[in-house]
Amino acid sequence: MLSSIMKKEILENILSYRFPLFLLICAVLIVSSLYVHYLDYSKRVSDYNEQIRLAGDALASSRMADIHFGAIPLKGFRPPAPLSIFAAGFESSLPRFYDFQADGFKEGETSVGDESVLSIFGQFDFLFIVQMVISLIVLLFASDLIAGEKELGTLRGILSNSVPRNSLLMGKLLGGYVSVWMPFVITFLLGVILLSVTSFPLSDSGIIARVILVFVSASLFILAYFTLGLTVSTSSSRARTALVAILLVWIFFQLVVPKLSDMVASVAYPIRTETVVSMQKFFIVKALDEEKGKLLGRQFEAIFGKGYPLSNNLEPAAKRDEWNSYKTQLEQQYRERKAEQLRNLEDSHSREKQDQQAIASNLSLISPSAAFTRFLTDVCGTGEIDKQKYLDAVKVHQQTLDAALYSHVSKTTIIFPGGGTASSSSINEFVDIKTLPSFSVGRASLSEVFAGNMGSLISLVFWLIAPFAVAYVRFLNYDVR
């Protein structure tokens, strides 16, 4: 019984004009999008390699002192994510590199600056095609699944036989889904075959597993939308009514919920902007430097007397040793205080951001599209997990450089009680740049992706089960008049 209904559903779809049209749309969009994004990825990889080479050359031709004092910043580049060809995610909005200096790290440029105003529509990648285009087409396919049979009158013909309603519903769901899934499968495979004949690192470790995950999650997402369409179709007596209802559902889940969740979170839980935090950091550093400078000035006058010129040949030796010892201790003390206060500020801001993002994230999970986007971008290494990993790697690298390089540099500003100031810089120990660890960013493992996406996965599973349950109850109790 189930197989007869499934076969009929598949045959009916294949014989309609919709099937070849959908196949054509999938083929054109998915295959061309993967190929264009592959070309873009290849260019980004070659840019990345060239930037690393040029940065190495720049360091080699620079004065060691400039590097130690931070006049020439050390750069840490982020390699392009291969699977960004499926889901660009944060790929273009993340800095391509960070500058590491004695007074902290600074963001480098992003790819966003290279794009036109049309980039506000989002990237036309596989994620966009599945999430926006295929989801809509799938809903349109599903709109007349039951409502069409009711309107046409064939439902009476079917149910005049010993056909259990649950078998009919399940047969129509599975048959209809296979009809829309087949074009997707065919074109996805075509896209992957195309990638395999290019230089795309498809055979690199973990890539194939992730491509399979991309395929499986996209298939489940399509099924979730198909089930949603089935529910609307079951609840409507006319295909046109179902179509209108389905368009409203699509707008709500695709456009309203994901955008509204960020807005609601920012209104309900406002946090400091990056600019404010940056200014607060500046004032912390300035206040501590001033405080340190004044203490140094007072101590200098106490040791050497008023008006003693600050030079490298401080005499007598005993006083010089006393001064150097005091200065070293104070600098160490203030370096630690500065680091602690800046860390506290960054940590509190980071916590605020995480809390706000958690609110936005949880709200957005109402939408299967948002859940799918979060999961897919994380699988592709362009989502929130890898963004955080990049930032964490930057912080760790800065700490490493502080300990290995910048701690050997001392910059001293003395503010004398009388109002005069004097500055001196010195390198306590030269460090061979080649011995410094190079910057590296680890990609999130699949277990991290799953652990970080439990909410998204639960949301997707919910949207697979709940609409079918509603459709089931409604259809079982439907009066065929």
Place this chain on the structure above:
Amino acid sequence: MIQAIDLTKRYEDNLLALDHLNLNIQSSQIYCLLGANGAGKTTTINLFFNFIEPTSGTATINGRDCTKEPLEAKKYAAYVSENVMLYGNFTASQNLDFFTKLAGRKDLKKEDYHMVMRQVGLPERAFEQRVKTFSKGMRQKLGIAIAILKQAPTLLLDEPTAGLDPKAAADFIELLFKLRNEGKAILMSTHDVFRAKEVADKVGIMKEGVLIMERSREELLHEDLEKLYLKYMEVS
């Protein structure tokens, strides 16, 4: 074979569509239900196929309760509606194949489909033609073919001759007699008094959900059915 005992249906909006209907149709018998629109004819058929549930009473087909064991009861009944609706993109054979498989006939071949389509009078060229090109009469014939292939002992027909041209209607009636002679119990709802008189072994007139009159073929030999119908329709 087809039996209704105090069958009643009241909809959610309190409309009483069927009020204590009692029917008993035996094998080799054609029962015609006459009545105006909204009299309760289609509701009666809907209840036999469990398209809707009765408020009270019992409907049985071949002794099976249509509410308690609907799937079992439907095995013994075939249905032809006023507008036989089929899948337009399917050919006549494909439609037959789908609906007969739903009816549990998985042993049939294309030749069987062709044979029954010949039997109901469909032209050969239509067998593998898409149904969306069919006229109403051709669809109706295909609907009858589906019902015949189900090989159910009872047939429930909801205004099957409505909209058919005289030739198609005459062919249909001829087919109906043949099915009756094969021993089938047939319940046919219709507006057509003349057609009812022609084919029915028993006629029932319904008004506002109530079966207000019942006559056998023998009784009708001495009465004018049209006059009776009009008389009962006028009584408030």
